[in-house]
Amino acid sequence: MKEYKVIFYPGGEEANAPHGENLLRVAAAAGLYITASCGGNQTCGKCKVIIESGEIEGGLSDKLSPEEIEKGYRMACTSKIKSDLEVRIPVESQLSDKRVLTEATSKRLLIPESLETLAPEYKLNPLLKKYYLELPLPTLKDNIDDYSRLKRGLKQSYNFPDCSISLSCLKTIPGLLRKSGFKVTLTLLETGNIPEIVKIEEGDRTAEHYCIAIDIGTTSIYAALIDLSQGEVLATASDYNAQIAYGEDIINRIVYSQKGDGLKTLQEAVVKTIEGAIHRVLKEADISEDKISYLVAAGNTTMTHLLLGLDPKYIREAPYIPAINSTLQIQAAEVGLDLPAHVCLYLFPGAAGYIGGDITAGVLGTGIAQSDELILFIDIGTNGEVVLGNSEWMVAAACSAGPAFEGGTIKHGMRATFGAIEQVEIDENCEPMLITLGHKPPKGICGAGLISLIAELLETGIINQRGKFNTGLSTTRIRTKGGTKEYVLAFKDETGIDEDIVITEPDIDDLIRAKGAMYAGVSTLLNSVGLGISDISRIIIAGNLGFHLEVEKAITIGLFPEVDYSKFTFIGNGSLLGATLSACSREMFEKADEIARSITNIELSDNPEFMEEYMAALFLPHTEEKRFPEVLKRLSKHRCRRTEVR
Secondary structure, three states: EEEEEEEEEEEOOEEEEOOEHHHHHHHOOOOOOEEEEEEEEOOOOOOOOEEOOOOOOOOOOOOHHHHHHHHHHHEHHEEEEEEOEEOOOOHHOOOOHHHHHHHHHHHOOOOOOHHHHHHHOOOOOOEEEEEEEEOOOOOOOOOOOOHHHHHHHHHHHHOOOOOOEHHHHOOOOHHHHHHOEEEEEEEOOOOOOOEEEEEEEOOOOOOEEEEEEEEEEEEEEEEEEEEOOOEEEEEEEEEEEEHHHHHHHHHHHHHHOOOOOHHHHHHHHHHHHHHHHHHHHHHHHHOOOOHHEEEEEEEEEHHHHHHOOOOOOHHHHOOOOOOOOOEEEEHHHHHOOOOOOOEEEEEEEEEOOOEEEEHHHHHHHHHHHOOOEEEEEEEOOOOOOEEEEEEOOOOEEEEOHHHHHHHHHHHHHEEOOOOOOEEEEEEEOOOOOEEEHHHHOOEEEEEEHHHHHHHHHHHOOOOOOOOEEOEEOOOOEEEOOOOOEEEEEEOHHHHHOOEEEEEHHHHHHHHHHHHHHHHHHHEEEEEHOOOOOHHEEEEEOOHHHHHHHHHHHHHOOOOOOOOOOOEEEEEHHHHHHHHHHHHHHHHHHHHHHHHHEEEEEEEOOOHHHHHHHHOOOOOOOOOOHHHOHHHHHOOOOOOOOEEOOO
């Protein structure tokens, strides 16, 4: 089959592709992640590209304006290659600036100073350990086999009555023992009744003991390199999960996994991303991969299935049963990771189809399971999960908030990358002040910015509590375009995307539904155990969105319950925190399994009480005024000049 060369600008990356290949897939294979919220299902309209030269088939859509079509814009998800191509990825479609991930990683909580408080059972006790032996040389009188000599040395020096050995390790013993003068370091896997020798090294290598903790996020992959001899994080790295090219949320990825080689494609994509993060932390710390003893990874149930190459189909279908939700230990090479044979991969257990290992890790890392206080744990990211409880009991629920918090269904929504609007203030003349990530010209609005914006629109009276615009205000920023009312955040000459950035009434409706689902999930959990908001001692917020969030604004729109701000704690990446602690401590890793088994999952999809709570929450902040008295006091004092209220 004839192959064509495709060049992507502005970076100049090149890729070869067969006749008829999908342009979105070609970009992904070249490591370019074009925004595609729907995973190529032709519904989000965000994978716009400009065909600068060459011929394609398809690519037209009602998501493109006549002016855009005239300029050569096409949708990558429906474009099929018919010749050599030069393709430009416009700013609004790019998802390639990874610096914001790097900055966020350095700020995220890994092993905090208050570790004893957050995780009281933590102590440095790695999952695999190293032991140095100086063995007597063989003689005609002392002529036992090499393996028995190792076992004898372990018993005499460290009181191990017996041990087993992996075949790959056994093959290295004869030459390595003699090369080292019978002075060696053994790495032991101490699970079960008999420890296993998984690696042997020359000389005393006990100080060279490392592992990598990994958060397998739907959007991003984070990795932390840990010195196990000291319990210190030496380096961190992050990247966008390459699976983004095939869908920005887990439902779209499950759907994609059912198409042809979709499961294989998704598995290879996440493995490639993880390998990249591993290689970057090793390079930063100047440590070779053969020094790595093991990996500990946490991710939601779907991400874990896709990493393992397991069919996730039944996670999506009632009664939402995964193939596995328990702790798993395998060789890293078994999933395709290009690492030495001795490297183990430990995967965190989950509690249910939509309460995965990332939530178990977050609960573990924050010490909820060891606390006497009633704690509410909320993880807001591509998915939304809520856990309520303490050391005696825990209940959890997954809230179908949809992709609005990640910008997926918002006209000018985007992820939290440079140029994303993250904070908004509006003055009495309805004029906005915008703060963007990296202080770059605005390209769109991320989830935190969206929450900030809607709160400001509400407090100024630009929108009412149903999310509808007040057209009686003295401002040119409120307009109707194509039959849809919208507010202009930034005009074309102020942006970095050569078009006006707006928020529309349908965008606001999407956010109200998303925040309504999260709030209803919290309310349903509280109701299920006969408790109220006032009974909560602490609220812990985890996830990418929580990292940029303003609590006051989130309460204003009714995303979080109205409680004292001092009750809120933000931990950033809870999944990476839990994985890091468990990587350093066998007790913590074993505690994770106990936590997963003790969480009671409340299924919300067919829960009548949840639906009642959800419908009541489809208002800003809520239909019941008594739940948000302080917010309503502020709303009675609109800041913008107005002539009427609709």
